[in-house]
Amino acid sequence: MTARDSTDDPVFRALADPTRRALLDALFERDGQSVQALCAQVPEMTRFGVMKHLAILEEANLVIAHRDGRSKLHFLNPVPIQQLADRWIGKYARPFTRALTGLQQQLEGDTSQETA
Amino acid sequence: MTARDSTDDPVFRALADPTRRALLDALFERDGQSVQALCAQVPEMTRFGVMKHLAILEEANLVIAHRDGRSKLHFLNPVPIQQLADRWIGKYARPFTRALTGLQQQLEGDTSQETA
C-alpha cells in the first residue's frame, strides 16, 4: 500500500540500472559534466544510449541539466535519494529502531500485530 | 565503475517494482506470511504473479522463505537494504559530508576537478 502509490517510484526505477548508477557515480566524482564527458565514462555504449539514460535520470529528478552553449551540463541532485533514504529505506535499515517500536507497542498494549 | 560491478544489483532491480515493494511492506507489517496471505494483500494480481515477485525477492536475498507443512512462510531480510544504505545511498544522502570532503580537497590543493 504505502509503496505502491509512492511518488518515488521513478527514482527506484531509475536506480535499477547499473549504467544509470555508473552515471550518477561519474557525476558524484565530478559534477556538471557534458553528454560527451559522460559518454567517455561509459565507453561500451553509444551516445544515444547514454542520452536515454540521462533522460530517465532527469525525469526521476536525480539529475538536473541545462544547456551551456552547445553543450549540456548535468548536475547530480541528491534530494530524491535523500527522501528515499528518509521515508523508505530507513524504515528497513533500522531493525534497531524497529525492535524498539515493536517493544513500545507491546508495552502500550498495541495489538495491531494480531489482526488477521 | 563502482556501481556497475556491484553485487547489490539484484537488490536494486528487485526494489524497482512497486508490487515487490508492497510485498516487502506487507512482510514488514507482519513477518512470516504464506503465499496465500501475501496474495490477499495484492488482490489485483494472480497467485502466479505474486510467486514470481517473491522468487525475485528471494534471489535478491530480501526475503527468506522456508516451507512449513503445505505452506511456505516468507520472512523479510533487511540486511541487503542495510548494505545498500551503507555503501551506496549514504554516499549520496550526505551532501553535508560531501561538502566537507570537497572543501577539504580544495584546502589540500587537490586539482582532480580540473582534469578534462
Add this chain to the structure above:
DNA sequence: AGGATACGTGACCATATGGTCACATGTCAA
C-alpha cells in the same frame, strides 16, 4: 559563410519483464 562540434528526435529492433494459465506435486485431515 561554412565546416566542425555537440546535442536532439523519431523510427526501429532484440530482449527482458510482468503477467496469466494448464497442469503437476506435495500435504493435511477425515
Add this chain to the structure above:
DNA sequence: TTGACATGTGACCATATGGTCACGTATCCT
C-alpha cells in the same frame, strides 16, 4: 485413501526496456 488445500513448473503472451541508427538542429570558430 480420498479429496481439499497450498505451492511449484513450464509454456506462453503482451508490453516495457535497453540499445542503435539516420537524420536534424543549434552553436562555435575561423
